[in-house]
Amino acid sequence: MRFLLPFLIVILFVSCSEKPKNEPFTSVEVDIIYEDSVSIRAIEIMGNSLGYAGSNGVFGSVDITTGKVRESIEKYHTTIPEFRSIAHTSTDFFMLSVANPALLYKTGENGRMQLVYKEEDESVFYDAMTFWNDTEGIAVGDIMNGCLSILITRDGGNTWKKMPCAQLPEGVEGEGAFAASNSNIKVLGGKTWIATNKSRIYFSSDKGKSWQVYKTPVKSSVETQGIFSIDFYDENLGVVIGGDFQDPDTSTGNKAITINGGKTWQLMADGQNPQYKSCIQFVPGSNGNGLVAIGFTGLSYSSDRGVSWKQLSDESFYTLRFLNDSVAYAAGKNRIAKLVFK
Secondary structure (H helix, E strand, C coil), rough: CHHHHHHHHHHHHHHHHHHCCCCCCCEEEEEEEEEEEEEEEEEEEEECCCEEEEEEHEEEEECCCCCCCEEECCECCEEEECEEEEECEEEEEEEEEEEEEEEEEECCCHCCCEEEECCCCCEEEEEEEEEECCEEEEEEEECCCCCEEEEEEEECCCCCECCCHHCCCCCCCCCCCCCCCCCCEEEEECEEEEECCCCCEEEHHHHHHHHHHCCCCCCCCCCCEEEEEECCCCCEEEEEEEECCCCCCCCCCCCCECCCCCCCEEECCCCCCCCCCCCCEEEECCCCCCEEECCEEEEECCCCCCCCCEECCCCCEEEECCCCCCEEEEEEEEEEEEEEEE
């Protein structure tokens, strides 16, 4: 026993000295891992790689372990697409350009991208995309002919069909989504939430087959104002954030929270930090208490479910995705960075 006692004391000391799980972050380390003349608003973590696509037809991936970058440029005849939406399944990578013509590509033969959907119209503008599973996916765009533009695939992304307005809620004039961070769609299981620039939430419980609309208190009185990003921790707890990118210092009426799956929303930290942000994400494993919001106005963090916030960095980015409970990746103008929260 006398030999065992010192060992037990050491174990007890080490255990007590370890940081408690979910201890609030106090700082963030920003490590730039990619730099080029391209605006990047869409990133996705795909296994050991970080996929991205952006302006100038640029798309590629960064190996998370080695940092090696693989990059290509996609052109369509004389057009150079601007990609602001990407998604993936376990086998394929997808990217969608914003404006006329809207071009949706998936992984094709011999490492080339295959065009699987094209839409030509002066009003076309797509904002975000994601997948429910390896077979079913969704893309969302601005209002056309009285309703949101919603594309659905049920065959792994090989074919996409646009939902007719007869099957969608009536849109309001000028409604769409900000193509700022590929984060105005959130899916969990078969449930789907879409946040619009008119501060409305489109909700589907059946993978896009039927829809209903909820209102939020987020301000959207001018074209540059509204919800830019949405995230849900579980089927009940969700958040939205945005503001006015032409008046980015304003922090009133730009962020809200729901605890009933999006049916009702309440403003959080109204009139307080953070101001305009283009992306918000729950911290994994935080029981829904940890939130990070990012934009060209910097990075803000909350450890108490949005009641109070702290500015952890003034670095400018557009979008963010977490790898685990303390490491994330962010992208913005001309760069991608690894973020380590401490």
